[in-house]
Amino acid sequence: MTQFNQQPIPLQISQNCVVASIQLDLTPELLQQLGQDLLETLHSSGANGVILDVSGVNIIDFTDFTALRKIINMVEIMGAKTIISGLKPGVISALVDLDADIDGINAVLNLDDAFVLIDTLRLQSSARRQNPPLTPPRRGTGGSEGRKLF
Numbered sequence: 001m002t003q004f005n006q007q008p009i010p011l012q013i014s015q016n017c018v019v020a021s022i023q024l025d026l027t028p029e030l031l032q033q034l035g036q037d038l039l040e041t042l043h044s045s046g047a048n049g050v051i052l053d054v055s056g057v058n059i060i061d062f063t064d065f066t067a068l069r070k071i072i073n074m075v076e077i078m079g080a081k082t083i084i085s086g087l088k089p090g091v092i093s094a095l096v097d098l099d100a101d102i103d104g105i106n107a108v109l110n111l112d113d114a115f116v117l118i119d120t121l122r123l124q125s126s127a128r129r130q131n132p133p134l135t136p137p138r139r140g141t142g143g144s145e146g147r148k149l150f
């Protein structure tokens with residue numbers, strides 16, 4: 001029996017990203033541990049990106065992908081961007097055939113492309129913070145103070 005607090009998936013920090021190189025068959029326990037380890041590493045390192053390198057995984061079923069999706073959601077709640085790299089064509093085809101929720105997933109072919117995309121996403125995020133969208137004035141502002149409009 002494997003102890004639950006072991007870290008079978010190595011996590012490394014590179015370019016302010018946590019990189020998880022997944023080279024094992026996925027199990028619910030492994031994915032749960034990965035999620036906990038990623039969140040702890042994000043918190044302690046202050047990294048603002050996560051790359052899930054799944055190039056060593058030949059099979060990702062619907063349940064595994066749903067668990068990965070939950071990990072991505074948790075990471076994004078912590079304010080980090082997530083990229084999946086190395087999905088194999090057969091895995092992609094199966095996920096689409098199974099009608100998996102792939103909306104909003106950032107995926108690339110390899111680790112080099114993942115670093116390029118994460119930089120692009122960071123720049124877009126930074127630009128949005130510097131130039132927030134214009135919003136129309138709320139009712140009751142712009143000279144109509146004190147007057148009932150309806």
